Amino acid sequence: MGLGVVGGGVADALLQNPSPVSERVGRAVNLRRVLVRDTSRSRDVEVPPGLLTTDAGEILDDPEIDIVVEVMGGSDPAADYFRRALESGKHLVTANKEVMAKNGVDLLELAQANGVTLRFEASVGGGIPIVGCLxxxxxxxxxxxxxxxxxxxxxxxxxxxxxxxxxxxxxxxxxxxxxxxxxxxxxxxxxxxxxxxxxxxxxxxxxxxxxxxxxxxxxxxxxxxxxxxxxxxxxxxxxxxxxxxxxxxxxxxxxxxxxxxxxxxxxxxxxxxxxxxxxxxxxxxxxxxxxGAGRGPTTSAVLGDLVATARLMSRETSLAGPRHFKEQAAVRSIGSVFTRYYIRLIVADQAGVLAQIARALGDEGISIASVLQKDTDLESQSAEIVIMTHPAQESFVQRALLSIGNLEPVRRIGNMLRIEE
Ligand SMILES: NC(=O)c1ccc[n+]([C@@H]2O[C@H](COP(=O)([O-])OP(=O)(O)OC[C@H]3O[C@@H](n4cnc5c(N)ncnc54)[C@H](OP(=O)(O)O)[C@@H]3O)[C@@H](O)[C@H]2O)c1
CATH class of the missing domain: 3.30.360.10 (Dihydrodipicolinate Reductase; domain 2)
Structure with a gap:
């Protein structure tokens, strides 16, 4: 499903004779149908016109099709196609991070219930094999x-x-x-x-x-x-x-x-x-x-999943590979993050400003590691102050920034960025 950047790479590999996928699986893996939106569009990959369809049912309802590769993108109608494919006993390989992020666990459970696999290596990091490793x-x-x-x-x-x-x-x-x-x-x-x-x-x-x-x-x-x-x-x-x-x-x-x-x-x-x-x-x-993207790397991840799925189908082992996801863990808010901070302020170029800012930070228990004063603009009489803090909890930093923003000589908070060491 899909014959764009990624689908083109996948189709191209499957249509070569002999196909690298068939060679690695050890038996023929044939491309049976390709779903697109517009069959008349000119494409950079040559696909026999008879394979193209705009009707998803020609894939989802075809009992001869064992594996569906979804590389269309977006959650609608992809999520619905996922369910239909899994419920009719088809294995699924996808590059779709949106569907996996929104419905991934439910779909993995649906795959398990139907004795089929759902693989999604290409959904994160393109050619980097991070999903399978985790x-x-x-x-x-x-x-x-x-x-x-x-x-x-x-x-x-x-x-x-x-x-x-x-x-x-x-x-x-x-x-x-x-x-x-x-x-x-x-x-x-x-x-x-x-x-x-x-x-x-x-x-x-x-x-x-x-x-x-x-x-x-x-x-x-x-x-x-x-x-x-x-x-x-x-x-x-x-x-x-x-x-x-x-x-x-x-x-x-x-x-x-x-x-x-x-x-x-x-x-x-x-x-x-x-x-x-x-x-x-x-x-x-x-x-x-x-x-992390591009035709070659993403096709590599999709084909890897396709080879793994087809190899499993050749064996008499359980296909579902049980994997249990617990209910959601407690999620901490951003206010609980504890790190150092970079704060850039645009201030009036006058005496005593730094002391006021240091006091506002000190009131929240935040201490300064270093300070830079830069770019004094003579015309607007403003200066830029860059502060690097010692480690502090984000909720205190946010409160201090509210006070700093209200100080009379502070014209603007340029940016606040966390430091990840
Ligand atoms: N591109 C990358 O580098 C990359 C990297 C990692 C993951 N991904 C993921 O891979 C997936 C595909 O990306 P892509 O870049 O290959 O997309 P793309 O170039 O835009 O191609 C999308 C393909 O899907 C078809 N399509 C879209 N909606 C459809 C619908 N409702 N019904 C039928 N066909 C439909 C389009 O048909 P037409 O050709 O007729 O318009 C097109 O062939 C996405 O989930 C994306 O996030 C992509």
Missing amino acids: MNELAANDIYHIRSIINGTTNFILTRMALQKAPFAEALAEAKGLGYAESDPTNDVEGIDAAYKLTVLATLAYGRRFRPEHVYRQGISALEPQDFRYAEEFGFAIKSLAIADIQDGEVQLRVYPALVPAENMLGNVNGVYNAVEVHGSLTGRVLFHGM
């Missing part, structure tokens, strides 16, 4: 945290802003020009796509039900070129991180731009690359790094 190879670990860069578009924009000190709008226009950002980039730049992927990863890591609404989310559009300059002066890069961690049995999920030490592995993931760092109780830290 489910299998890392299954013996308690996962202390996952820290990841899982949206290539955002990482490309942030890399451009850092290298060229370019404004957000300019870096976004470049990403669109290169085909890395869609015409409506909201899902990427507002962290929605990353929140879907983090929901999938957290569900697997903690064996619990999570939903995208559990993820605290902050986009990257408010970042300004000077944030990158100051971060660099302090020895940090700015990255949009998707983080899951657990404390006293409570999970915290968040997607936001954060300062990462420049020498840290995640601080060096640039352009459209993705990376996922998993901290396991037995493994310690493990880092996955690679291409």
Whole structure:
């Protein structure tokens, strides 16, 4: 289902003679039907016209079809097609993070109830094999945290802003020009796509039900070129991180731009690359790094799932692979995050301002690690103050920022970013 960027790669592999999938499975895997919206559209992959259909029923109701590969995207009508496929005893392979984030556990249970498999390696990290590793190879670990860069578009924009000190709008226009950002980039730049992927990863890591609404989310559009300059002066890069961690049995999920030490592995993931760092109780830290999108990497993940499914079908083993998800874990609010903070303020260039700001922070028990005063603008008589705090709890920092915003000499809070070390 779907013959776009990913579907084209999958169809191409299946139509080669001999197909690499058939060779690896050890018996023929044939492409029987391809669902599209418009059969007359010209395409970059040659598919015999007789295979194309706009009627999902020709796939879902065909008893000869064993495995459905869904690479259309979106939750409607995909989620409905998932249910119909699983209920009619078809195995499913998908790249769809949205459906897996919103309905993943229910669909996995439906697959199990129907004795079929549902695989979704391509839904997170493109060609990086993180889904299967969390489910299998890392299954013996308690996962202390996952820290990841899982949206290539955002990482490309942030890399451009850092290298060229370019404004957000300019870096976004470049990403669109290169085909890395869609015409409506909201899902990427507002962290929605990353929140879907983090929901999938957290569900697997903690064996619990999570939903995208559990993820605290902050986009990257408010970042300004000077944030990158100051971060660099302090020895940090700015990255949009998707983080899951657990404390006293409570999970915290968040997607936001954060300062990462420049020498840290995640601080060096640039352009459209993705990376996922998993901290396991037995493994310690493990880092996955690679291409998070594009035809080749995503096709690799889909075909890997297809080969695994077809191989299992050839054996007389139970296909469902029981996996139990407990009810949802308690989810901690963003206010409970404990870290250091970068705060940039635009203030009137007058004596005593810093003392007032320090007092507002001190009133909430927050101490300052270092301060920079920059860019005095003679005309508007304003200056920029950059503060790096010592570790503090976020709810106290938010309260202090409210007081600071109300101080007479403070013209604007430029940005507040967390520091993830
Ligand atoms: N592109 C990537 O690098 C990448 C990476 C990881 C995961 N993914 C995921 O993979 C999936 C597919 O992405 P893509 O980039 O390949 O998308 P795409 O290029 O936009 O292709 C979507 C395909 O699905 C078909 N389609 C869409 N809605 C349909 C409907 N309601 N009924 C029938 N056919 C429909 C389209 O048909 P027409 O051709 O007739 O319009 C098109 O062939 C998404 O879930 C995406 O999140 C993509």
